[in-house]
Amino acid sequence: MxxxxxxxxxxxxxxxxxxxxxxxxxxxxxxxxxxxxxxxxxxxxxxxxxxxxxxxxxxxxxxxxxxxxxxxxxxxxxxxxxxxxxxxxxxxxxxxxxxxxxxxxxxxxxxxxxxxxxxxxxxxxxxxxxxxxxxxxxxxxxxxxxxxxxxxxxxxxxxxxxxxxxxxxxxxxxxxxxxxxxxxxxxxxxxxxxxxxxxxxxxxxxxxxxGFHVFIYKSSNNILLSAGPALVGLLCGKIAVSGYVPAEKIIRGFVGFINPVLIGFFPYLNRQYLSSAKSASRLSWIIVGLMFLLGCVSAFSISVAGGFLINKLLGADFEQATTTLQIFVWIIPFRMTNQALGLCMLIPRGMDKVASSAMLLFSVVSILLASLLSINYYVNGIVLGFILAEVMLCVTFLVLSYRYKPVTYLEGRTE
Structure with missing residues (x-):
């Protein structure tokens, strides 16, 4: 340890x-x-x-x-x-x-x-x-x-x-x-x-x-946020990217802070699911719950202080970034929960294929929703599309975690 x-x-x-x-x-x-x-x-x-x-x-x-x-x-x-x-x-x-x-x-x-x-x-x-x-x-x-x-x-x-x-x-x-x-x-x-x-x-x-299934999981996981600037540039123009990227970088940064915890526990949980699946599952659910609570606190804090910081750092020309940030922050608790469910619950149980399929599906859904909502709501519509897809993915991961029987990476080993 x-x-x-x-x-x-x-x-x-x-x-x-x-x-x-x-x-x-x-x-x-x-x-x-x-x-x-x-x-x-x-x-x-x-x-x-x-x-x-x-x-x-x-x-x-x-x-x-x-x-x-x-x-x-x-x-x-x-x-x-x-x-x-x-x-x-x-x-x-x-x-x-x-x-x-x-x-x-x-x-x-x-x-x-x-x-x-x-x-x-x-x-x-x-x-x-x-x-x-x-x-x-x-x-x-x-x-x-x-x-x-x-x-x-x-x-x-x-x-x-x-x-x-x-x-x-x-x-x-x-x-x-x-x-x-x-x-x-x-x-x-x-x-x-x-x-x-x-x-x-x-x-x-x-x-x-x-590494195919892990690739699908991880790349789809990143697409949900990484494709944002390119999508904004394509649908709303280069100037709109300047208003979107500051908010996106703040969100990405806060979400990224949980990666050391999840990656640090990843090999440990893989070993634990082989020796004691029940205790490993209990620890995983604790981590998932803590991630959601931490995400809610982070979202509220950024919502209160983020607009002030953007205005002071970038000036009045970047007012769109403040508006975008007020909406975008509510992706944080669901994003953090999804990462915890994937790296602490699904993949350590050997459910790479199931997790990657769900992640890929909702990556496509996020882009489709963002594109549709951008017609009427411009940049904020893209953000809303990402949030809705993240919520749907969270519900799907929770259902998978409860209903699917976990397996290990070793053939023939089950819980």
Whole structure:
């Protein structure tokens, strides 16, 4: 349990800086670039991050599990690392070819080639992060401090070098460069840990097949919020993105704070469901209940103080962000409950396929509802669509948790 709480603490550090740095980026970029250029920068970021979620493919769960079972076997670790890297190359190649075809045939003038190139580097940086490897080894201290240091350095460079709307490319260059440096250094640390890269198409495909249901679960889970800026930009225009993103980043940050707890307990609960399913289930329900209560308190607190903070940090031009935030906060308790149900109840019971199917269904429902409601309610309609889908997913997960008989990852083992 000591290792669980140690890693949980380090993950909290990552989550804290992962929340604070983007929040601090908002006034630096928004005030310097203005609404239109800021909207372009965050739209490129959002598209790159959304694409990188596909490349990441849920390996932080599926591949990290394999690494944790072979901590001292360098041969197995090298094989898994090479197979996962091969899998990421396969997936990123497909995405890159599709994006190139889209750009050539649609002949979009939304972004300049320089912006697209920087967005591609941003995409590679996040898609090829090896954090999953160190998470499986339960040796995340060094990579945590590396990531935190580079995030802070990136923020300082934005403050020093970005001053007016003409610096949009400079801002993107800084963001992409530091993100890529973090990924390259992380992969070098994997090499120092004994991993020798051996590319294998068959091995990459095997990893893709192994992690399919976890990928569906995790990517669908992220789509419910990550697709927001891109959807707002498509349906309401780039300027509307500037009003949506500050509220979205605040919500994402608060929701993200529970990840260290859930990820920290994830391997422990997997072991507990094998040895004592009843006590593991009791602990899981306690965590779920606490997450919902914490989410309600967070939503109320942000509702009271969030508008004041946005007005002081960004100014009167971002009034739409305040209105959006007042509605968006009520996704927090349901979002936190759903994550707890998934990582503490459904997946540890071996219900990957059921959880991923439900998550995928309601990701599609959220986009459909958001699109329909945006016709009459603009940006706030998109937010309402996301909230309604999250509530429906929460009800579905609760029903699944009560009614489905849990199974373990090991064949033939049941509760």
């Amino acid at each position: 000591f290792t669980v709480f140690k890693n949980m603490s380090l993950l909290f550090v990552v989550q804290l800086f992962g929340y604070l740095v983007p929040i601090l980026e908002i006034p630096v970029l928004a005030r310097s670039l203005g609404i239109q250029e800021y909207g372009k920068v965050v739209l490129v970021q959002s598209i790159a991050l959304l694409s990188s979620l596909v490349v990441e493919y849920g390996f932080s769960l599926s591949a990290a599990r394999q690494v944790s079972l072979a901590k001292t076997d360098v041969t197995v670790l090298s094989r898994v690392f090479g197979e996962v890297l091969s899998a990421k190359l396969i997936i990123s190649s497909v995405i890159s070819i599709a994006a190139l075809c889209f750009y050539m045939f649609i002949n979009s003038q939304t972004f300049e080639l320089e912006v697209i190139g920087l967005g591609f580097l941003y995409f590679i940086a996040f898609g090829f992060s090896p954090f999953w490897f160190f998470q499986g080894l339960e040796k995340i201290a060094l990579v945590v401090f590396l990531e935190v240091g580079l995030r802070v350095a990136s923020l300082i460079c934005l403050f020093v070098f970005v001053h007016d709307p003409g610096d949009a490319l400079v801002a993107l260059s800084i963001l992409a460069t530091f993100a890529l440096a973090n990924t390259l250094l992380g992969n070098y640390l994997c090499y120092r840990n004994g991993c020798r890269v051996r590319f294998s198409l068959s091995g990459g495909w095997l990893q893709i097949c192994k």
